[in-house]
Amino acid sequence: MASAHSLRSFMRPTVSTTPRSLARAFTTTPLQSAAQGKSSLPPQKQVQVSKKHKKPLVRAKAPNPGERKAFRKRIQLSNNSALEVQGTEDLQPDTMLKSEHAGKMFSIPNDMQDKLRTLEAFKTTQSWNLFRKPHILVRQDLVDLMNKLEAAKGNQEALRLVLTGTKLSGKSHALLQAMLYGMMNNWVVINIPEAQDLTNGNTEYTPVPETSDPYEFIQPVYCYKLLTSIYDANKSVLEGLKLQKDWSATTQQKGAGSLADLIQSAREPDWAWPTFMALWQELQLPGRPPVLFALDGLSHINKKSDYRDPEFNPVHAHDLVLVRTFVDALSGKTKLPNGGAVIAATSGNNRQLQPSQELVLSQLEAGQKGDEVPKPDPYEKGYDERVYDALKNSTVMRLEALSKADARVLMEYWGASGMLRRKIDQHTVWSDWALSGHGIVGELERTSLLTIKM
Amino acid sequence: MASFASSLRHIKCHRQLTKGSWQPQLALRSRPVSKVDIRQLSTTEITSPPTDPVSQISIPFQNVNHARQVPKSPSYFSREPRFNDLHLKLFNLLSKYHDLPTLKPADAPQIPWLKLELVRHQLGEDIKASQFSQVMRIARRLNLIEPSVRPPAIDIALRFLSRSVDSVTTFRKVKLVDKHGRAVGVGKRKSSTARAFVVEGTGEVFINGKPLNEAFGRIHDRESAIWALTSTQRMDKYNVWAIVRGGGTTGQAEAMTMAVADGLVAHEPALKTALRAAGCITRDPRTVERKKHGQLKARKGPAWVKR
Numbered sequence: 237m238a239s240a241h242s243l244r245s246f247m248r249p250t251v252s253t254t255p256r257s258l259a260r261a262f263t264t265t266p267l268q269s270a271a272q273g274k275s276s277l278p279p280q281k282q283v284q285v286s287k288k289h290k291k292p293l294v295r296a297k298a299p300n301p302g303e304r305k306a307f308r309k310r311i312q313l314s315n316n317s318a319l320e321v322q323g324t325e326d327l328q329p330d331t332m333l334k335s336e337h338a339g340k341m342f343s344i345p346n347d348m349q350d351k352l353r354t355l356e357a358f359k360t361t362q363s364w365n366l367f368r369k370p371h372i373l374v375r376q377d378l379v380d381l382m383n384k385l386e387a388a389k390g391n392q393e394a395l396r397l398v399l400t401g402t403k404l405s406g407k408s409h410a411l412l413q414a415m416l417y418g419m420m421n422n423w424v425v426i427n428i429p430e431a432q433d434l435t436n437g438n439t440e441y442t443p444v445p446e447t448s449d450p451y452e453f454i455q456p457v458y459c460y461k462l463l464t465s466i467y468d469a470n471k472s473v474l475e476g477l478k479l480q481k482d483w484s485a486t487t488q489q490k491g492a493g494s495l496a497d498l499i500q501s502a503r504e505p506d507w508a509w510p511t512f513m514a515l516w517q518e519l520q521l522p523g524r525p526p527v528l529f530a531l532d533g534l535s536h537i538n539k540k541s542d543y544r545d546p547e548f549n550p551v552h553a554h555d556l557v558l559v560r561t562f563v564d565a566l567s568g569k570t571k572l573p574n575g576g577a578v579i580a581a582t583s584g585n586n587r588q589l590q591p592s593q594e595l596v597l598s599q600l601e602a603g604q605k606g607d608e609v610p611k612p613d614p615y616e617k618g619y620d621e622r623v624y625d626a627l628k629n630s631t632v633m634r635l636e637a638l639s640k641a642d643a644r645v646l647m648e649y650w651g652a653s654g655m656l657r658r659k660i661d662q663h664t665v666w667s668d669w670a671l672s673g674h675g676i677v678g679e680l681e682r683t684s685l686l687t688i689k690m
Numbered sequence: 691m692a693s694f695a696s697s698l699r700h701i702k703c704h705r706q707l708t709k710g711s712w713q714p715q716l717a718l719r720s721r722p723v724s725k726v727d728i729r730q731l732s733t734t735e736i737t738s739p740p741t742d743p744v745s746q747i748s749i750p751f752q753n754v755n756h757a758r759q760v761p762k763s764p765s766y767f768s769r770e771p772r773f774n775d776l777h778l779k780l781f782n783l784l785s786k787y788h789d790l791p792t793l794k795p796a797d798a799p800q801i802p803w804l805k806l807e808l809v810r811h812q813l814g815e816d817i818k819a820s821q822f823s824q825v826m827r828i829a830r831r832l833n834l835i836e837p838s839v840r841p842p843a844i845d846i847a848l849r850f851l852s853r854s855v856d857s858v859t860t861f862r863k864v865k866l867v868d869k870h871g872r873a874v875g876v877g878k879r880k881s882s883t884a885r886a887f888v889v890e891g892t893g894e895v896f897i898n899g900k901p902l903n904e905a906f907g908r909i910h911d912r913e914s915a916i917w918a919l920t921s922t923q924r925m926d927k928y929n930v931w932a933i934v935r936g937g938g939t940t941g942q943a944e945a946m947t948m949a950v951a952d953g954l955v956a957h958e959p960a961l962k963t964a965l966r967a968a969g970c971i972t973r974d975p976r977t978v979e980r981k982k983h984g985q986l987k988a989r990k991g992p993a994w995v996k997r
Contacts, residue, residue, distance in 0.1 A: 402904075662926055663920075663923050663925060663926060666892075666893045666925050666926040667893070667916065667919070667920045667925040667926075669893065670893050670894065670895050670902060670916060670925060671902055671903075671909070671912045671913065671916070672902075672903060673901035673902050673903030673904060674894060674901050676901075676903055679903045682909060683909055683912070687909050
């Protein structure tokens with residue numbers, strides 16, 4: 237059978253069937269002119285422009301190393317596009333202590349903004365960048381917290397507190413307000429903004445000399461960074477405090493000086509940890525101001541860290557000496573004789589499954605309420621005694637949702653800033669309050685502030 | 691025996707025996723034909739056979755108008771004769787009475803119209819939907835005629851297209867608020883079902899025991915769930931406690947819309963129109979289309995293969 241190709245050849249001849257001589261005979265052009273018109277040169281091939289040839293691709297300039305992260309971590313505290321809110325006052329040192337101020341908005345003073353920024357108290361997830369000036373809502377439960385802080389100062393006893401609550405209920409925000417209160421009242425404020433930075437293996441660590449089983453570890457670079465932030469935030473307080481002991485044996489501080497000088501003496505990360513220890517012990521001597529030691533993301537320090545010891549066993553987070561310092565303060569092993577507070581906040585989103593921590597916190601909460609104390613799950617093996625010991629002496633404070641009145645105050649502030657264009661009446665407030673899960677403050681922000689409704 | 695059967699074969703056809711003959715004198719010769727057996731060929735009565743033997747000889751085709759049976763209705767030869775008759779009847783009524791004063795459609799008396807399936811079943815005819823809709827259009831127009839001046843013929847004609855009133859009252863259930871002040875509404879969407887217990891309150895909503903933000907992650911879904919309350923501005927007056935089962939988040943949220951609206955109507959029946967306008971009353975019939983055999987999915991066919 238003939239192939240398709242051969243059959244096709246019958247349909248359309250590839251070679252012209254007309255004889256060449258015959259075709260030439262039909263021309264009407266005279267021979268001479270035809271000869272003149274024709275070039276004697278052979279016909280030139282057309283120069284084909286290659287389609288593959290393209291212009292060199294000009295890429296936008298790639299950001300320099302670290303620029304992307306800086307953009308991601310950027311804290312913007314002011315926005316000139318937002319309207320200025322009239323009729324709000326600056327916070328005063330005792331503003332947050334008074335119940336009559338509950339349910340009102342107050343602005344954060346400018347000098348405090350800088351200090352809070354150096355302590356990294358502002359988080360990128362909070363929407364400070366939408367308003368002209370940072371304001372806070374003084375809630376009744378936080379008024380109670382500030383009064384506890386004030387009482388801790390008077391009693392010369394540490395307040396040991398764990399802040400919990402559902403996602404977006406304002407735990408980090410409460411921590412910020414506590415720090416704000418501390419700094420306005422001349423406390424020394426130390427803040428570990430993300431506990432996961434200490435345990436996720438991203439900062440350098442070296443073993444403490446002459447320790448084994450368990451090994452203990454110093455994180456010199458992180459300690460150095462912490463010292464810097466302590467110095468920047470508490471400079472005015474620390475400069476007024478003279479050293480009472482001689483630390484020349486362990487630190488670079490030779491002779492007398494202030495606590496600020498002590499911090500300044502640690503010029504390198506290698507000296508950071510001994511200097512921090514010296515500072516921490518100096519702060520517990522009599523006549524010192526109260527200390528607020530805060531940490532965000534508690535579940536990250538109640539587990540085995542991502543570090544390994546020389547035998548390649550995982551290192552428990554409590555064996556990192558900086559974490560140990562915090563945990564000892566939280567458990568009451570380190571007394572704070574000048575009063576003060578140790579506050580740890582759990583995290584709702586960046587949370588590790590921590591059965592031991594959950595159990596202790598639920599037991600503490602039930603004990604505080606007078607309910608039946610939950611028992612450990614008999615089928616769960618991983619309960620950690622060290623976590624229990626770290627948390628057993630603390631108080632649990634659960635952050636509740638906003639009342640409708642508080643929600644209305646907040647929404648009116650958003651409206652006054654020009655961020656909420658809708659009419660704010662009872663109907664809007666109540667429906668947004670319901671949408672936000674009965675007044676979870678972050679959810680309220682999501683439903684009304686960050687969602688455009690036409 | 692065979693010859694006997696063949697001789698009687700012509701009697702086998704009963705029609706031959708019962709058929710009225712065109713020549714009665716021949717029939718009489720064989721057997722007297724009773725009156726019952728005479729088939730009526732036209733609307734005129736056949737006169738009884740005269741007793742007089744002379745007059746027995748009659749001229750054929752006397753008093754016979756048609757040479758074959760003629761049906762009563764001219765629609766007999768159409769596809770749907772009874773339905774056609776109905777169509778014509780209504781059409782004639784309308785052309786006769788179209789000058790009478792009419793009401794606005796909203797004010798016309800409500801008639802529970804028969805559905806197409808029922809009419810098909812009653813008439814036993816395979817009626818086309820398009821033709822049925824034409825008839826219904828005429829019927830609705832007739833129903834607009836002012837009842838005080840409406841001739842009874844129209845009512846009689848329209849009664850044929852309406853269901854009995856009893857079935858209407860039993861069909862429509864009236865939701866009530868129980869002694870605890872709860873109204874239970876039910877809603878469905880896709881494969882989700884929702885039961886909402888609506889009580890008077892202060893705007894709290896729990897779905898499967900969780901507040902809205904834990905029940906639905908998307909803001910849009912949360913808004914759908916309480917849309918019946920927000921669209922009627924009743925968010926601050928009721929509490930909702932709902933049980934939702936089956937389906938995904940969107941389906942559950944939109945089933946909630948229907949359920950809350952259903953419960954809300956029990957408290958305030960006057961809101962039904964507003965809720966219908968807000969899209970909370972009508973069940974969305976769209977669901978997953980079934981897979982067909984020989985196909986990979988509902989519509990997707992297998993890829994073409996040469997051999």
